Every structure is written in structure tokens, then in C-alpha cells.
Amino acid sequence: MAAYEPTIFAQWQSDLQVNLRPSMWIPKLRDIHCHKISGVISGHEAHEVMAALEAATRSLTDKFQLRPSQKQGTTFYRVYAYTKVEWLDVLEFRLRKTGDTTLRIEVEGFSSGVVPVSVPLAPLLNSAFCWLPFKDHGFNKRRVEHYLRELEKSGIHVATD
Template sequence: MTCLFATCQAPIQAALRPAVWIPGIKKLHSRRERWIIKMATPQEAFDDAVKALTKLEDKEFDGKVISLSKTDKNRLFVQCYCFSKIQWLDVVEISFHDSGNGTTLAKVYCFSSGALPLIIPPPIPLILNLALFFLPYWDNHFTKMWLEIIRRNMDLEIVPEHMV
């Protein structure tokens, strides 16, 4: 379950995203993938992702929680917040595009939003995460794990490609 402090601070932290301000350092705690989704239009893929994320909102994975934060049906864009056990915030953003031949290309970006967890009372983690934006840290493969969980819960056939 997400704590109240994390729930309140997550939209601000996700919008500011201080952990990905520096190009070299952000690669330690972010992941980009392209998903080739066969036999589906971008709208069908978007709907499937929203359905999967809605289903995941009702589950907890060893204290980890996924929360659907934003959907844009016109842009075919989905954003969700992924909280670790101690409320570190990772953000997943997926946009769906037609790639022809009945397949859809999903551009997926998952990133850690800051070095400190949001379980700390506000505004302390927000201020310190902004001040410590240059601090390199490792995400312990959480970004990869979140994407795998989302993919496994979608009904459509997805071929992931990791991008550097």
C-alpha cells in the first residue's frame, strides 16, 4: 500500500524528475524499450495497457505497488507510478504508434525519479532530491522489473527491444 506522503508527493516528483537531468548518470536508473505489438492497432494496444495497469493497481508485489496516474486517449499515452516497498518512486511512460502491417510500436520509458524515497514527510524528499540531482545511484534493476510486470499482464503479444 502506498503511504499518504508518497501519494501526495508523487505527481510533483514525477513532473520534476530530477534523477534524469544529467545524461550520463540517468542511465544508471532508467530504461528505454521499444515494444513491437503484433496484430493490434495503437488504440487496441493502448486499451490493453490501461486494462493491465488497472488490474495491477489492485495487487501488491512484496510491498511494491503500481498506480495508474495518467491516460491520454487522444495521444495514446499512459503513465503510471511504481512504488517500491519503502516508497521510492519509479515512473513508467508508454506511448503507442502505428508501425504499419497491423503492428504497433510502443515507446516505453521507465525511470527512477529521485535518490530519496517519498515515505519521508514532505517537502523534505522533494527538496533533497532536487538538490542531489547529480548523485549517481543504481536502481537495482527495478526499472526493468516494472516493465516486465506490465508486459506480462498485457494480453497482446509483445516483443521487447532494449534501447541504450
């Protein structure tokens, strides 16, 4: 299945929105639209985990309107998840080798702002309205859980903290 293609405004504004991260500026407010997990993966190399994450993105694209965004070697993977009106949620996976056969994984799913990225000047508006509380209605948690299930299907178990 092909990756989800956002509208032109969303394409132009997504990277800026994620780099600014206005929804993450205020600590207590970010907690209501952010889901984090961390854990340990044993017996797998980082490149195997990255390949499984890429496969998971392909298999979950229809369900969550996903678009791979950034990959840095075998240590970082980012996916954009768009809602139907193109609110932008972000999934970030960080891997760190902690032993000969052990990896530490940190996963964060968060909503990037209160204004959809399909709206012109969304990053600027989201920066101005960063103080507005909003919920993600559990979408970030569900996406993270779906990725963990997809990793399990690939034979990669994450022992969460």
C-alpha cells in the same frame, strides 16, 4: 484488486516529483536507474494495447505496489510504482501509429529520485541531490519485462528493437 494507495506525503508529492524528474537531469547518471525499450506491435489497435496495459497494471498491483497515474487517449500511459519505503519509480508507455496495422511502442521505467516521496519536501531534496548516483537494482527492468509478458498473455506481441 484495488490500486495501491500511497501515504499522504507520497500522494501530495508524486506528481511534482515526476514532472520535475530530477533523477533524469544528468545523462550518464540517469542510465544507472533507467530502463528503456522500443519496439513494434503489429495487428492491434492502440486502444487494444491501452486496455491490455490497464489490465496488466491491475494484475501486477500486488507484486509491485502500482498506481495508475495518467492516461492520454490511446497514445500515453503512466504508472507509479512505489517501493516499501515509497521511493517512486515510474513506467511510461508511448504509442504511435506507424502504418495501417502497425504501432510503435516506447517504454521507459525510471527511478524518480534518491529521496523517497514519503519524506516531506522530497521533490526539493531530490532536485538538490540530482547529482548523487544511485542504482535501481534492476527493478525498472523487471517491471518493464513483466509488462511485456502481460502484453504477450493478452495476445499482443512486441517485437523489440
